Amino acid sequence: MSDMAAPAAGISGIIDPEVLDCTICFDPLQPPVFQCAVGHVICSPCQGKLINKENCNTCSLPGGYNRCYALEKILESLRIPCANAAYGCTVKTHYHEVEDHGKSCPHAPCFCPEPGCNFAGSTVALLAHLTGGHMWPSTELEYNVKLTLEVKAGVHVLHRRDRSPFFLVKFTPAPPPYGSAASVLCVDPDATATMEKGRKFRCQLGSSNVDMDWQQYSRFQVRSTTLSDGWPPTEDGGSLYVAPSTESITVSITKIMRDICSLPARKNIRSQQLEHFCKRKSSNPDAKTFSQPRMGESTKKQHISTM
Ligand SMILES: [Zn+2]
Ligand SMILES: [Zn+2]
Ligand SMILES: [Zn+2]
Ligand SMILES: [Zn+2]
Structure with a gap:
């Protein structure tokens, strides 16, 4: 788990998790991430599987998908506290690791x-x-x-x-x-x-x-x-x-x-x-x-x- 590399201080807030999910498979995003000209983001496996790479799968705009480095940086710096924090778990994971950790968290009640x-x-x-x-x-x-x-x-x-x-x-x-x-x-x-x-x-x-x-x-x-x-x-x-x-x-x-x-x-x-x-x-x-x-x-x- 990557909690050790988390920044010592940061800002916390509420984010709609949908903006961190792939617009094709809806899985949590992890770098590398790709976006169309207006910001529809997709994951790397979906980008690899696309038959038509010229148009956005969501809005059909031409230009294909390009790396979205800004969102990748956000995903890399984001740490999500475990849902069992109230029961003593101090682990903070990357967004895409939340589900796996939840399945094996030793602090699950x-x-x-x-x-x-x-x-x-x-x-x-x-x-x-x-x-x-x-x-x-x-x-x-x-x-x-x-x-x-x-x-x-x-x-x-x-x-x-x-x-x-x-x-x-x-x-x-x-x-x-x-x-x-x-x-x-x-x-x-x-x-x-x-x-x-x-x-x-x-x-x-x-x-x-x-x-x-x-x-x-x-x-x-x-x-x-x-x-x-x-x-x-x-x-x-x-x-x-x-x-x-x-x-x-x-x-x-x-x-x-x-x-x-x-x-x-x-x-x-x-x-x-x-x-x-x-x-x-x-x-x-x-x-x-x-x-x-x-x-x-x-x-x-x-x-x-x-x-
Ligand atoms: Zn995907
Ligand atoms: Zn689009
Ligand atoms: Zn946990
Ligand atoms: Zn009892």
């Missing part, structure tokens, strides 16, 4: 999922709000280290020491023969970019019953969200259904190494996003009662797994 609460803020502020304001229980998390959580209706916050992104484990009542369902979300300001690039974290939820001698696990890639639309439907991600008598589950979260996992060969090996299995240490017939239900079609249509 995340939203409180509690019904009726309108709080929005950085992940650090939201974490403090959820644990301090709503008094949601929280536990510090290390990647790849198994944690044990009590099965209790409500949400449990898992956060790392650097506090961003953080995770929410939600326990909801489930129909018989299950007692509860546990689901996991990653609260991440970078959620839009994550949708394009693929999920960042993998989670394994597990429970076991020593008396009945069985264990069950659910492994899935964790959905990232800013919670801008509230809590997503439980079926839109992975979950673990547990028996009514289950008192605790284990949770472990692993960072997905994108450069390794995106190798095509690995994609083919595991093409399902969700992997559910019930692992029995013995042939206890009761164990199958608690095998995982089929996930909805909508879940399967999501990203091809890179697990």
